[in-house]
Amino acid sequence: xxxxxLCILIxxxxxxxxxTPINRDQAHxxxxxxxxxxxxREGCGGISSPLLKGNYxxxxxxxxxxxxxxxxxxxxxxxxxxxxxxxxxxxxDVSAESLQDIAAIKYSHSPK
Numbered sequence: 001x002x003x004x005x006l007c008i009l010i011x012x013x014x015x016x017x018x019x020t021p022i023n024r025d026q027a028h029x030x031x032x033x034x035x036x037x038x039x040x041r042e043g044c045g046g047i048s049s050p051l052l053k054g055n056y057x058x059x060x061x062x063x064x065x066x067x068x069x070x071x072x073x074x075x076x077x078x079x080x081x082x083x084x085x086x087x088x089x090x091x092x093d094v095s096a097e098s099l100q101d102i103a104a105i106k107y108s109h110s111p112k
Contacts, residue, residue, distance in 0.1 A: 022096075024050055027057030027075040033099040034073050034082045035061065038091045047073060061086060 027050040035047050042063050050057035057075040061084070062068065071086015080096025
């Protein structure tokens with residue numbers, strides 16, 4: 001009986017955690033990971049701090065030394081799904097989990 005109650009408690013906690021909206025810091029991390037993964041061929045650039053627009057956090061993509069704005073990276077506030085809207089080559093719509101997996105691989109190979 002105690003095991004069953006513990007399982008229900010854990011499942012309830014994970015449901016609550018999944019229902020917690022993505023905050024600005026998390027959106028910035030996801031946008032940054034997306035930029036690093038999918039904008040490597042664009043040369044230098046970066047993203048602006050995310051701004052909340054409805055159900056999405058939006059970060060302006062800045063390309064080149066001058067930081068010319070070129071579209072936005074959007075992070076869904078509820079799911080963390082991340083995508084790009086702009087004039088550059090089509091970029092995929094990806095899950096937050098896939099971006100976090102990229103970060104885990106990247107940082108697990110750091111020198112000791």
